Amino acid sequence: MDRHLENIREDVFRRNQGEAEFHQAVTEVFESLEPVVSRHPEYAEAAILQRMCEPERQIIFRVPWVDDSGRVQINRGFRVEFNSALGPYKGGLRFHPSVYLGIVKFLGFEQVFKNALTGMPIGGGKGGSDFDPRGKSNGEVMRFCQSFMTELYRHIGEHTDVPAGDIGVGAREIGYLFGQYKRITNRYESGVLTGKGTGWGGSLVRPEATGFGAVLFAQEMLRTRGAGLDGQRVVVSGSGNVAINAIAKAQSLGATVVAASDSSGYVVDESGIDVGLLRTIKETERGRISEYAERRGRGVAYVAGGNVWDVDATVALPSATQNELDAKSAGRLVERGVVAVAEGANMPCTAEATAIFQEAGVLFGPGKAANAGGVATSALEMQQNASRDSWSFEHTERRLGEIMVGIHDTCARTAEEYGQPGNYVAGANIAGFVKVADAMLALGVI
Structure with a gap:
């Protein structure tokens, strides 16, 4: 600096x-x-x-x-x-x-x-x-x-x-x-809040958007190396809205999500997380992740107070909270073969962890890019509210996909333009900064 x-x-x-x-x-x-x-x-x-x-x-x-x-x-x-x-x-x-x-x-x-x-x-x-x-x-x-x-x-x-x-x-x-x-x-005034129920001004896909978007961003990063999510072993931290929908989307694209967590510990399900059961426990019953292991039965392990990043993964989707993935966990993931990390939460990786991933050549999608699908779909909800309209799930999901591909491409192109090819952190920071800075210049000193 x-x-x-x-x-x-x-x-x-x-x-x-x-x-x-x-x-x-x-x-x-x-x-x-x-x-x-x-x-x-x-x-x-x-x-x-x-x-x-x-x-x-x-x-x-x-x-x-x-x-x-x-x-x-x-x-x-x-x-x-x-x-x-x-x-x-x-x-x-x-x-x-x-x-x-x-x-x-x-x-x-x-x-x-x-x-x-x-x-x-x-x-x-x-x-x-x-x-x-x-x-x-x-x-x-x-x-x-x-x-x-x-x-x-x-x-x-x-x-x-x-x-x-x-x-x-x-x-x-x-x-x-x-x-x-x-x-x-x-x-x-429907447009004053987003994330509303679909029966009273909300948008289809909004509940899924942040988790879906993070997975779509990971998919785009993998495509730059001729790969995809199909066949990947994925670990997701958290078991709230973002995590559950990231699990669902990743598995729909052929990945196997083997672990999820909450503040009490984590579960490992080698056959792939049962999204329906997890959603029932966490969203309907407001229960704990340990109940997933109890009800899923044989072959599912629950580790109380453990670190979900001790579980091997080729793709990591930290989706819980800030600074949850530290340097030690990042080093271990790199040693065990992680190839891509996309932040579903806001700044879940410490600065030291981010540096370890980048130095190892791991594809790293920062939260401001990878989890932008949620706010993007909120803006789509605002559009529908302003026009007194309601879009289908398919149309809204297609718009989300287009936006996430656009964010990925903007980050990749900007990083290349400023001499840091493949650095999505630099690409996201620079692209976002320049757009806001130019608008601020145009508006004067206010």
């Missing part, structure tokens, strides 16, 4: 102290940008980098709610509206005890580049709360969501900021949030 970029990064760290995940995301982007800055001095003159690292708006608010015992509980809510140069802020809401400002800013910063790569007219933002929906009753989740939206509603809108789901925020939570927004505003 040259001195100019280093100085800007140091200033970002100074102004955002204690936000380790945000620092990591900024560093990962800056490490790709030296050839861009040298080729485009106008970006430095307009302080594009400094402006891009400073959110346009950061909102923090109190969320009081009453639990089933009648006790008042207090959580903290966040919405970071990072960059609207390309369109209204777009990005999910995460409900998880780990949520704090640094995580929301890291996710929002990543979202700016991710959304730019889709080619859709959407800016970047992110939000959430340190509320944990796990173990809560439906009534408690509803009351929390209603309180959360009672503050958030004044900051969002279909032309302003369009949240969606993320970890801890699924169709149930989106329904409660949308209901409260409708009640407060007296408007059926």
